[in-house]
Every structure is written in C-alpha cells, then in structure tokens.
Amino acid sequence: MIRILRQIFRTGIVTELTPRSDDPKITIGEIKLEDSVKKRFQRSLTVREVDAGSCNGCELEIHAINNPVYNCEQFGIHFTASPRFADVLLVTGPVTANMEIALRRTYDAVPSPKLVIAVGDCGCNGGIFGQSYASLGGIDKVIPVDIYIPGCPPTPTDILNGFYKIFL
Amino acid sequence: MKILEEALIAAFEAEAIPHEKAAQSTFTVPVGRFAEAAKVLKDAYALLCAEWASDETVFGSGFGIYACYHWGGEYLIVKAELPNDNPTFPTLTKHFVPAYRFERQIHSLMGVIPVGHPDDRPWIKFEDWPSDTFPLRKSFNASTPLMRTDGQYQWLKAEGEGVYEIPVGPVHAGIIEPGHFRFQAVGETIINLEERLGYVHKGIEKRFEAMTWESGVKLAARVSGDTTVAHATAYSMALESMTRTEVPARAQWLRALFLERERIANHLGDIGAICNDAAFAFMLYQCSRLKETIVRTNYKLFGHRFLMDRVVPGGVAADIDSSAKKEILSELNIIEEDFEHLVTIYEESSSLEDRVRNTGILTSELARELCTVGIVARASGLNVDCRIHTPYPPYDSLQIEPPVLTAGDVHARVWVRVSEIRESVRLIRRILRGIPQGGIVTDCRVPLPEATGFAAVEGWRGEIIYWLQSGHSGDVINRCMVRDPSALNWLALEQAIKGNIVPDFPLCNKSFNQSYSGHDL
Ligand code: SF4
DSSP states (O other), X not given: OHHHHHHHHHHOOOOOOOOOOOOTTSEEOSSOOOHHHHHHHTTOEEEEEEESSOOSHHHHHHHHHTSTTTOGXXXXXXXXXXXXXXXXXXXXXXXXXXXXXXXXXXXXXXXXSOEEEEEHHHHHHOGGGOSSSSBOOSGGXXXXXXXXXXXXXXXHHHHHHHHHHHHO | OOHHHHHHHHHHGGGSEEOSSBSSOEEEOOGGGHHHHHHHHHHTTOEEEEEEEXXXXXXXXXXXXXXEEEETTEEEEEEEEEOTTOOEEEOSTXXXXXXXXXXXXXXXXXXXXXXXXXXXXXXSSOTTSOTTOOTTSTTOOTTSOOOOOOOOOOOOOOOSTTEEEEEEOSSOSSSOOOOEEEEEEETTEEEEEEEEOOTTOOOHHHHHTTSOHHHHHHHHTTSSGGGHHHHHHHHHHHHHHHHTOOOOHHHHHHHHHHHHHHHHHHHHHHHHHHHHHTTOHHHHHHHHHHHHHXXXXXXXXXXXXXXXXXXXXXXXXXXXXXXXXXXXXXXXXXHHHHHHHHHHHHHHOXXXXXXXXXXXXXXXXXXXXXXXXHHHHHTTTOOOOHHHHSOOTTGGGSOOOOOOOSOOSHHHHHHHHHHHHHXXXXXXXXXXXXXXXXXXXXXXXOOOTTOEEEEEEEOSSSEEEEEEEEOSSTTSEEEEEEEOTHHHHHHHHHHHTTTSBGGXXXXXXXXXXXXXXXXXX
16 A cells, blocks of 8 residues: 555656647537537536447547546546436547447437537548448548547547537 | 478378469468368467458459468468359368358358358348348449348357346447447356457458558558557568568668557556456556656657557658657656556555456467467467567567466466566667667569568567458559457457456456457458
C-alpha cells in the first residue's frame, strides 16, 4: 500500500488543459445543434462508444482522452456501458455491412435528445475502406451525424475539440 | 537445415514440384494428396500458420489452395491446384485444428469447398448474405452493396440440467471492437464458449486487389490500428521479397526501432487494462500515462502518434538525428524507472495475484495443438518468435532473450509482456547505438507477373504473415493474404476459458487481447 501511495505522490497531477482550437476540420452536420440542446448537455455528457467497423486506431485515441493526461472527466465527459444511459454516441467506422443492424439498434436505444459524433476519416466518409460489398461508408449512411471529427486517427486533442462544439 | 522441405520431398518425391518464381519455398502437390502433405509435415513437427485460396483464373487455371507451415527457422508453403469447375480439396482439420476456421473462411469467401470439414456454417460471411456471394472471386463485383436475405446462424447447443446461455455483444460494455460471444454456463462456471466474429469485416483482402503496390501499404497499415508498424513492415517486406529490393540498412534499423516502440506502447496499455479488469485501476492510470509519453514522443519525432505510414516499401519515411536519439534515451530512462516501480507494486499486490494466477490456463499441449503464436504461445511454453527463429535484419545481429513461461495463465501473459517491455527497452538502446548511416528509402521495383512474395514479421501480438501474388501483369495485385496472429489465437481463448467463472472472462480476454479487425479483415 505504501508503495502505491508513494507512486501516486511521486506522479502528482499530470492532467493538462487541452488547448481549444476552432479547427475548421471539425464540422457540424446538417442539423444545427440547437441552443437548448447545448444548454442541456453543458458540462455533463454521458457517452456510449460504438465501433461500427474501425481498424481500432480510433479506439486507441478514444481511450487516450480517458487517460490521466487528457482526463476527459474534468469536463463532465464520461463513458457508459449502456446506450440507454447515453446522451452521445461516439461512433467510429466505416460501417460494415455486418455491423449496420447493431449500429441502428444501438442508436434506437439511446433516449432523445441524442447526439452522434463520427470519429475518424472512416467514420466521416468511409476513409481508406470506402464503399464496397462489405463497407457502407461513413456513419451518416446509417444514422444522422451531428459532429464530424476527421483524422486517421484524430488525436485526443481533436476529439476533445469535437466535444467542445457541444459545450460552446 | 530444411527439415520440412526434406520431409515433404522424401514423402512425395517427384509429386512435389518446386516453384521457380516464389520468394518463399513453395511446392505444388496433387490436390488429392494435399491433406497427406499436412500429415507428413505434422510428423516433422510443423505448425500450421495459414491456409488460403487464390483465384488464379486470370492465369488460365482455376483456384490455388495454399497451406503455410512453419517450424524452427523454416517456412514452407504447399499448394494444390483446383480446376474451375470442381473447386474442392481434402480438409486439413484432421491434422491441424486451426484449419477449422481457415477453411470455413475459404469456403465462405472464395467458394472453394473443403471436403470432409466437420462444420459447414459460414464464417465472416453473415447469414443474411446471399449464399452464392464469394467476394474473393475475380468474377465478384466488390463495389456494389450486398443484397440481404434471411437466415439464422446455427449456434452450437449445450443441453443438460442447469445449463444456461449468456449472449454478449457485438456491442460490448467498454470501448472495444465488436464481436459476439456465447457462453454456456452451469452456475458461475463456463462449460463452453463460442465466438462469432466477422462484424468488422471490411473486405480488406478484396480491397487490396484494387490498389497499387504503393498504396497497398496504407491499407496494410490499417488492417489493425494498434499494429500499424508491424503490418506495414510485413506488407513491405513481402513486396520487397518479390521484387528483390535491397532495403538500406538504416531503414531496417529504423523499422526495428518503430516495431519495438509499438510493442512497448501496446504492452503498457495491456498491462494497465488487465489490472483494471481485476479492479486495480491504479495500474491502468499509471500505465496509460507511460503509454501517452511514448506516443507523444512518436508524434514529436516522427509526426504520428502510432507511426502510421512511416514504413513504406523500400524503406521508411522518417529518420532520427542525434537530438532525437537523446530524446528517446531520456524518455526510456524515465519510463524504465517508473515501470519498475509499477512491476514491484504488481508483484506485491495479493488481491491482484488472486485474480491473475491460475486463471484462464492454456496448457502447453493445447498451445501447440492450436498452433498459437506470440505472447499467448510464449506464456504457454511454446518458444516461437520470428525475431529469433527467422530473423530479418537488424534482428539477425541483435541478440534477443525470449521470455518463455509455462504456466499459461493470465499472470504468465502479463509477465511475458513485462519481460518484453524490458527487452524492448534494451533493444532500442542497442539500436540507437548501432544504427548504420546511409539512406532511408530506395525505389521498390514492380514485380514480375505471376510472382509471389512472402514475409513473416513479429508484431507485438505475435507473428504476422503476408503473402502477395501479382497478376497477369506485374502492376496488378492478384491476391494479398493477410494473417494476423489473432486468426490463430482466438481459438485458444475459447479453450482457455473453459472451467473458469463468468466474471473472469473479461480479465482473461484482455490478457489475450486479440484483434477483431485484423481477424475479420
Ligand atoms: S480513421 Fe484511420 S485510425 Fe480511424 S478507423 Fe479509419 S483507418 Fe483506423
């Protein structure tokens, strides 16, 4: 026990403030985020992550926003195991043909009002996998998307800046 | 010593015909004796690495069925040719368990039938695909969306008093890739686990066929995002083997540097995540902090946190200078010191020990029977590591100490990771001292028509294999076979979990940490 405490004190607080950028890459979908929605979600977001067919690279960066350095919980962003508790679906992809139904069902299980954030080039438009017999392309081919965060994969800073679009 | 090759020739004599244009020893045998070759090689102690089919109608023939075997420092490919109008071959499942899934996949995606296979349910291909869809065939148009039909997957059934089923997935509780697991349990004890994968099938192998050799490496780098360096290296080496490209020595050393950095980053992430699943969140935060340090240095020095697209055919796309060397060395010193503190804490924590010891045991016999690779194999007493047994430069001049444990439990898999982090830190220091001067990339020529290339690279999960085949003109990729370690090790998870309690599954699964994307392709 004493070693654990010593390590914790040695480490100190490593959390950094993520720089806010108005990155033009990160865009809002066709449906404008209404002020009431923004107000509602302010400083508290429960997120359900869905991998709709990614290569797992985007997941690594989503994990990273949870690490002590980015510590997304400082902004009230936390992940939930069930879509029924979620305000936001954070989706990576391309959506594979085999995941289409699961993605739709997960979306339907999220109570309204809900937001969808597409993460990564694949999530935005299918990326390198494009559209084929097995890949349907971007997330908006299957469910409506509110915020697009491109990048392969987008950095944790990019992802957090995507969330800021809801807070700002 | 070419033990496997000799064994095959001794048994087949003139019926085993060597290939001229192949980069890796390849022999064609009569299709009727394809399974017999497997038996001969098994008796010579071989492991099955991969089995795949290739549509060779563009060469005026039918289908090729290939099996790749491995033992010691030797890889051997056995091929059989199947006519277009009767694409069948005798199954290898009697001799090698992993053929079970390889052949289901061959059957589903290529429409080539393994005769005598015990299970004809599709694999990767879902029940709502039309049954005559064979995406890997040349005649298949990959750009149009699939039609959907009705269908129901037939699950294996366990019956008996008190047996119940728990279906899990494809969307799991955490931030992980999709897959479906079906447990049959009595009380808390799992008596059987059946995996249903294929959810992240993106048609990667088919997509390669629409790519140029150069752009193919980008796709290879995205087969499994956490193993981007190793996959890109394996693809590049396979291409270089078929074009006889001499990669500059400095580039080879840089590739090894990237590979070892990828290994450390992923092992750190895994150790943290495994401990977290045993309710020891302290380790998760500490390890993910260290991992973040590594990927940040990657970004600063090489421009990408996971080093995507930094390995290209012919070499690498990023170099180091003396200040970068200094930076890496000081980063290593910090990581090493902190990591050793954490290892001591891990060792001294009895609550953790209680969960990780004797949990999810994969016995040595099973590890061999299932031809496992990588961490999973080395934690179960199977000494396999391409960096040691079939070393490619610069590993042929770096001595590596393989950590081989025999317990085969969750702890052993953690401990293999711990030892490998230590070893990789040592290797990186050695690489920084010994890296030769010179260029970092050379032009990669275009392959000859109908040529094949092959490479096996030790990624952080284990051995990755690429097999490439050029088309009727050298510009075209006719087939790119990708074999991620997960294709073998997923089978091992099903076996290791039997007899364990349901709450230990996440822990056990995490200690295997297999790729879904690399498996489903
Ligand atoms: S955007 Fe890049 S990292 Fe993300 S899933 Fe697609 S290929 Fe992988």
